[in-house]
Amino acid sequence: MKTNYDVIIIGSGIVGSLIARYLSRYELSVLVVEKQADVGMCPSSANSAIIHAGYDPKPGSVKAAMNAEGNKIWHTLAPELGIMHKKTGSCVAALGEEELPVLNELLENGKANKIPGLEIISGKDFIKKEPLINPLVSGVLWAPTAMVIDPFGAVLAAAENAVTNGVEYLFETEFTGFIFNDNTITGIHTNKGDFSCRWAINAAGLYSDEVAHKAGIRKGFKIIPRKGGYLVFDAAKFQINNVLFPVPSGLGKGTLVSVTTHGNILIGPDNEPASGKEDTSTTASGMAAIISGAKKLIPTIDERNAIAMYEGIRAKGNGDRDFIIERPDEINAFINICGIESPGFASAPAIALKAVELMKEGGENFKDKKSWNPVRKPFPHFHRMNMEEKAALVKQNPAYGRIVCRCEEVTEGEIIDAIHSPIPARTYDGIKRRTWLGTGRCQGAFDYPRVIQILARELGIDETEVTKKGKGSELAFRRTKWL
Amino acid sequence: MALTYDVIIIGAGPAGLAAAIEAKKTGAQRVLIIERNNEPGGILTQCIHNGFGSVIFKKDLPGPSYAHNFITQAREVEIEMLFDTMVIDITPNRSIYATSKNGFMEFQAGAIVLAMGCRERTRSQIRIPGTRPAGVFTAGMVQRMVNIENLMPGKNFVILGSGDIGMIMARRLTLEGANVIKVVELMPYLTGLRRNYVQCLQDFNIPLELSTTIKTINGNNRVESVETLKVDESLKQIPGTEQIIPCDSVLLSVGLIPENELSKKAGVILDPLTGGPEVDEKMATNIPGIFAAGNAVTIYDLVDYVSEAGFTAGRNAALFASGNTISPADTIKILPGENVRTVVPQAINKQLSGNQVLIELRVTKDFPSPVKIELTDGDNVVLAFREKYARPAEMITLKINPELFMEKTAGISGALKVRAL
Numbered sequence: 020m021k022t023n024y025d026v027i028i029i030g031s032g033i034v035g036s037l038i039a040r041y042l043s044r045y046e047l048s049v050l051v052v053e054k055q056a057d058v059g060m061c062p063s064s065a066n067s068a069i070i071h072a073g074y075d076p077k078p079g080s081v082k083a084a085m086n087a088e089g090n091k092i093w094h095t096l097a098p099e100l101g102i103m104h105k106k107t108g109s110c111v112a113a114l115g116e117e118e119l120p121v122l123n124e125l126l127e128n129g130k131a132n133k134i135p136g137l138e139i140i141s142g143k144d145f146i147k148k149e150p151l152i153n154p155l156v157s158g159v160l161w162a163p164t165a166m167v168i169d170p171f172g173a174v175l176a177a178a179e180n181a182v183t184n185g186v187e188y189l190f191e192t193e194f195t196g197f198i199f200n201d202n203t204i205t206g207i208h209t210n211k212g213d214f215s216c217r218w219a220i221n222a223a224g225l226y227s228d229e230v231a232h233k234a235g236i237r238k239g240f241k242i243i244p245r246k247g248g249y250l251v252f253d254a255a256k257f258q259i260n261n262v263l264f265p266v267p268s269g270l271g272k273g274t275l276v277s278v279t280t281h282g283n284i285l286i287g288p289d290n291e292p293a294s295g296k297e298d299t300s301t302t303a304s305g306m307a308a309i310i311s312g313a314k315k316l317i318p319t320i321d322e323r324n325a326i327a328m329y330e331g332i333r334a335k336g337n338g339d340r341d342f343i344i345e346r347p348d349e350i351n352a353f354i355n356i357c358g359i360e361s362p363g364f365a366s367a368p369a370i371a372l373k374a375v376e377l378m379k380e381g382g383e384n385f386k387d388k389k390s391w392n393p394v395r396k397p398f399p400h401f402h403r404m405n406m407e408e409k410a411a412l413v414k415q416n417p418a419y420g421r422i423v424c425r426c427e428e429v430t431e432g433e434i435i436d437a438i439h440s441p442i443p444a445r446t447y448d449g450i451k452r453r454t455w456l457g458t459g460r461c462q463g464a465f466d467y468p469r470v471i472q473i474l475a476r477e478l479g480i481d482e483t484e485v486t487k488k489g490k491g492s493e494l495a496f497r498r499t500k501w502l
Numbered sequence: 503m504a505l506t507y508d509v510i511i512i513g514a515g516p517a518g519l520a521a522a523i524e525a526k527k528t529g530a531q532r533v534l535i536i537e538r539n540n541e542p543g544g545i546l547t548q549c550i551h552n553g554f555g556s557v558i559f560k561k562d563l564p565g566p567s568y569a570h571n572f573i574t575q576a577r578e579v580e581i582e583m584l585f586d587t588m589v590i591d592i593t594p595n596r597s598i599y600a601t602s603k604n605g606f607m608e609f610q611a612g613a614i615v616l617a618m619g620c621r622e623r624t625r626s627q628i629r630i631p632g633t634r635p636a637g638v639f640t641a642g643m644v645q646r647m648v649n650i651e652n653l654m655p656g657k658n659f660v661i662l663g664s665g666d667i668g669m670i671m672a673r674r675l676t677l678e679g680a681n682v683i684k685v686v687e688l689m690p691y692l693t694g695l696r697r698n699y700v701q702c703l704q705d706f707n708i709p710l711e712l713s714t715t716i717k718t719i720n721g722n723n724r725v726e727s728v729e730t731l732k733v734d735e736s737l738k739q740i741p742g743t744e745q746i747i748p749c750d751s752v753l754l755s756v757g758l759i760p761e762n763e764l765s766k767k768a769g770v771i772l773d774p775l776t777g778g779p780e781v782d783e784k785m786a787t788n789i790p791g792i793f794a795a796g797n798a799v800t801i802y803d804l805v806d807y808v809s810e811a812g813f814t815a816g817r818n819a820a821l822f823a824s825g826n827t828i829s830p831a832d833t834i835k836i837l838p839g840e841n842v843r844t845v846v847p848q849a850i851n852k853q854l855s856g857n858q859v860l861i862e863l864r865v866t867k868d869f870p871s872p873v874k875i876e877l878t879d880g881d882n883v884v885l886a887f888r889e890k891y892a893r894p895a896e897m898i899t900l901k902i903n904p905e906l907f908m909e910k911t912a913g914i915s916g917a918l919k920v921r922a923l
Binding site for chain 2 (some may be wrong): 250251297299300301302303305306322323325326327328329406409410413414417418420421422425426428460461462463464465467468471472482483486487488489490491492493494495496497498499500
């Protein structure tokens with residue numbers, strides 16, 4: 020096994036994966052170490068799925084600059100990497116006269132952040148565009164550059180493009196400490212052994228505080244995990260046309276009601292304390308808070324139509340809660356990225372480019388790779404095709420004709436693609452995240468047995484070894500009677 | 503090029519098979535069933551327990567035997583069947599698009615019978631909080647794993663919901679060597695059939711706790727425990743009654759929902775109370791030439807009645823396809839009145855004739871003593887029936903003689919109401 024790299028990135032969330040993707044254009048050997056079994060398993064895949072426009076961070080902050088720049092980049096990066104996205108814009112809806120002044124404050128803040136196209140629309144005009152909105156709506160801040168994205172799909176696309184261009188990923192590989200030579204980092208320790216490097220990058224998200232501490236810096240910085248839970252609604256049950264935020268409260272952007280790239284409706288987040296960085300359990304109080312919050316915007320939401328629920332963890336930092344993106348003076352060969360909370364996803368491409376910039380300032384002499392291909396073509400997505408495209412796809416490969424997941428119309432061909440992709444899916448949940456199988460009304464009740472068969476066959480393992488999300492989550496213990 | 507059939511049936515379960523056979527017997531020449539599974543029979547193939555056929559065969563059959571009788575008949579009358587084939591779209595003018603490993607196909611049908619069956623309510627729909635480990639399954643899915651795939655998905659089970667599949671699986675899993683710790687039920691009454699409670703739980707000493715629900719599911723990779731708690735008469739949780747039960751699997755038997763995504767695509771109007779298409783006594787939907795039958799229309803207790811509905815739909819689909827149908831249909835609505843939750847059909851013809859009409863209804867609450875069920879037209883009682891008891895879990899079938907109905911209803915105005923007293 021190769022143990023010597025130019026650059027090692029710790030963490031494969033959206034920031035780590037985009038750094039890997041941007042570095043893949045240079046003549047460098049790059050390794051990403053990830054302690055989970057897949058990319059983007061923490062905050063990067065469980066969030067509001069919105070590329071925020073950037074009107075709310077404090078002007079002059081790193082957040083404000085990264086969000087404005089990141090949003091701009093996403094508009095070209097998403098199509099380049101074949102990531103599902105919708106250019107929806109977003110709306111902050113003020114209810115009653117008393118909330119109206121907040122819109123003006125946000126508008127001024129947005130102008131200071133140089134966010135294009137912001138305007139305030141009257142409540143009367145907005146009701147015509149969004150008939151289900153609370154009739155108390157008095158005005159709306161319209162931000163045309165916001166968009167919705169498939170967050171896991173985005174991390175995966177960046178990672179796949181990086182791998183296609185030569186980056187290596189190691190999963191279930193947990194960083195345990197740095198190897199120093201005086202004050203220069205020369206490698207890392209992991210549960211899978213030691214790796215040496217010329218540069219190490221902390222993109223550990225929720226664990227970025229612990230990684231920074233192991234580097235001997237930012238001793239006072241701490242991630243305080245907060246939950247952010249969501250409910251997903253069947254698109255057939257009610258439809259809205261916009262991404263709707265309430266006016267912000269002290270705790271954050273508030274409970275939003277949003278469309279998704281997939282056509283469902285997403286409501287959330289809550290803001291419950293988490294018992295730890297892995298605590299993604301849902302709670303009755305959190306779900307109740309989400310529902311009552313969302314009903315302020317869309318009073319007719321019927322919670323019985325929810326088809327999925329989940330909690331994400333936000334990597335909230337302490338202190339002034341601005342993003343930390345730095346090449347610390349105290350140590351050499353280290354890029355430190357900490358406290359990437361909301362609007363982290365929107366900011367991620369700018370953060371990644373900033374990291375590359377810091378390496379350049381630190382003396383790295385980048386040489387372009389001639390073979391670099393910036394474009395990632397997504398695998399076929401049967402459900403999104405028209406009848407002619409579907410017919411052509413099935414003709415080309417009959418596996419695309421066999422539908423395994425009936426609600427989301429995911430075919431056997433798509434499952435096989437996911438299992439043999441550059442970042443392979445090896446579990447039920449891995450396939451679910453890549454194909455959206457099992458995310459519909461029946462939540463997998465019909466597809467589980469078929470997916471178990473396909474995974475076993477493609478991976479060459481026994482059906483009793485197939486897992487939901489890695490070792491310890493096997494879906495069957497043993498065979499019943501053999502006949 | 504679209505392939506042309508007189509009658510196309512979506513789904514080869516008990517409703518679809520019955521519809522196909524009856525359509526053929528009624529005179530339809532070319533009858534096709536399109537089935538997504540790789541064999542006919544629908545969910546019956548995984549229902550290896552007995553309890554099927556008391557009405558139609560006057561026998562107590564296991565599910566696969568019941569299905570086999572129909573499959574044999576369907577083959578005898580030369581019904582065409584396509585397996586491993588999924589219909590992805592139906593248009594109001596009866597074009598059907600389907601896909602399989604053999605390719606993408608387009609069909610044109612003289613009449614269509616929707617017989618897609620139902621799906622199970624999931625954890626998200628009842629919003630059980632907690633972690634998301636492996637080991638949370640719906641009962642029907644486990645039934646498939648154990649009975650068809652030869653896979654045992656757990657060792658120690660807690661079952662939520664006293665629906666029939668949950669109770670049947672409690673027995674099945676016990677026989678297969680698992681430990682079923684208990685069945686908990688939110689409602690203060692059993693939601694499945696009494697005979698299943700006796701044969702599947704009592705006989706195997708599996709405790710049933712009513713007015714109890716699961717508060718949280720715990721465990722990271724695999725379920726490690728559930729926390730149960732009691733609820734009061736208004737289903738409100740009673741703090742202090744929490745109990746942690748170590749287990750590795752949670753089985754959900756919390757209701758079935760008619761499967762109607764295709765119906766919606768075709769423009770079929772659904773009844774919000776049943777979740778299935780609104781039909782008349784011919785099992786005709788609002789779209790001319792599109793009929794529906796079985797659990798896609800409403801959730802039945804007995805497969806025999808699913809088949810009966812299939813016969814009706816198949817017969818009328820064949821008549822429609824051949825042009826021998828009374829049109830336009832002049833129907834009158836039947837609405838659920840006092841103490842009635844659902845009624846199927848939702849409308850009947852003002853000029854009833856021909857075969858006996860079945861009206862299926864469910865009550866909203868438990869009536870342990872005898873009840874009177876009335877079909878009323880304003881203050882006028884058109885027909886009255888007596889039942890020894892009425893329970894939400896058990897569907898009540900009213901058999902209407904068309905001649906008697908016509909005699910009693912002279913001059914119907916407004917809607918009919920079914921009420922239980």
